[in-house]
Every structure is written in structure tokens, then in C-alpha cells.
Amino acid sequence: MDDTWKLGTRKGLPKDQLFLTDKHPRGTWKSQPALAGIGEIWLGNHDYFRAISKRIGAQLLRLREEAETSYDSGPALRRHISSLLGGLDGHHRVEDHHYFPMFQRAEPRLVRGFEILDADHHMIHDAIDELAAATQDTLRRLGQTEGVMTGDQRRAVDDLAASVDRVAPILRQHLADEEDIVIPLILERARQDPEFG
Numbered sequence: 001m002d003d004t005w006k007l008g009t010r011k012g013l014p015k016d017q018l019f020l021t022d023k024h025p026r027g028t029w030k031s032q033p034a035l036a037g038i039g040e041i042w043l044g045n046h047d048y049f050r051a052i053s054k055r056i057g058a059q060l061l062r063l064r065e066e067a068e069t070s071y072d073s074g075p076a077l078r079r080h081i082s083s084l085l086g087g088l089d090g091h092h093r094v095e096d097h098h099y100f101p102m103f104q105r106a107e108p109r110l111v112r113g114f115e116i117l118d119a120d121h122h123m124i125h126d127a128i129d130e131l132a133a134a135t136q137d138t139l140r141r142l143g144q145t146e147g148v149m150t151g152d153q154r155r156a157v158d159d160l161a162a163s164v165d166r167v168a169p170i171l172r173q174h175l176a177d178e179e180d181i182v183i184p185l186i187l188e189r190a191r192q193d194p195e196f197g
């Protein structure tokens, strides 16, 4: 894969992969009945990943600013990060094995776009592995205490925040670019075949 289109490096998708996006720009999606079903579920999943990432970032920021832990600080981080990582793993699995092949068969002109999105998944999964390891390490160092954090606890939170900061922007870019290809395709096809998806 050409590095020009690498996640975190590229500025948007190749123009020739956006012909359906031009026909169905983002602002028009919600008003289209063809979004119902798979399109709505897709956007709902993506919104959940964005929301939970934001929540993890906000929780880490609060911990760093207050420099105090509560008994639930570690367990709450574990819950939210597990939910994000587990959800993403399942979501990408369904995309890789079911939807991407089906969409490429339905619209061969978008094969290149799906190859780019598939490469994104590999990159995100490497980042996820790193985040999972950082989470384990941080939670072990954070322990379950209440009160002012020790130097090591603060450094543990800083390390986890750095790891989250590496994943969050590439995840946001992937979700947005994927929507720009997938949602217009769903809108286009669902109008012709309501069973599409």
C-alpha cells in the first residue's frame, strides 16, 4: 500500500473513490429513508466508539489534573477501555469478513477504497495491542487506592494517556473515512434493493 494513503498520513481518500460521496454528501444522510437499518447501525457503532474514546480521554485528563485516585479509577478505566477494544475488534471482524467483501462485489469501482480501509484495520489493531498492554501495565501500577497519587501512579496515567493519544486520532480518521465510502454506498444500493446489507 502506497504510504500516501496510510492512516495518520493521508489527507482524505483518493478523489476517484468519492464519486458516491459527492452524490450523497454527509449532511444529507440522516434525512434519507435508505439509511434505516444497516446504515443507522453502522453510524451508531461509530458514534459509540467516538463517545467512549472521548470518555476515556476525559477520565485520564481528570486524573492527571486532580492527581488523585478513587477506588473506582482503575476499574472504570478498565471497563471503558475493554468496551472500546472489544467493540472495535468485533466490529472490524464483521467488516473484514462480511461487509467489505460484499461491498466490493457490489461496487468494484470502490475496491481500492476498501483496500485502504482494510490496511487501516491492521494499523489500528497494532495500536489496540499496544493500548491493551499499556492498560494492563497502568492498572497494575495504579492499583486500587484512594487519595493523592504517588509519582509512579502519575507516570502510569501519563503513559496510558500517551497511548490513548496515539490511537484516538487515527481511529477518528478511519471512522470518518470509512463512513464517507460505506454510507453513500449503502444509500445508493438500498434504494435499489431494500434487502441490501
Ligand SMILES: [Fe+2]
Pocket (backbone or CB within 6 Å): 092, 095, 117, 121, 174, 178
Ligand atoms: Fe473499519
Ligand SMILES: [Fe+2]
Pocket (backbone or CB within 6 Å): 046, 091, 095, 175, 178
Ligand atoms: Fe466501521
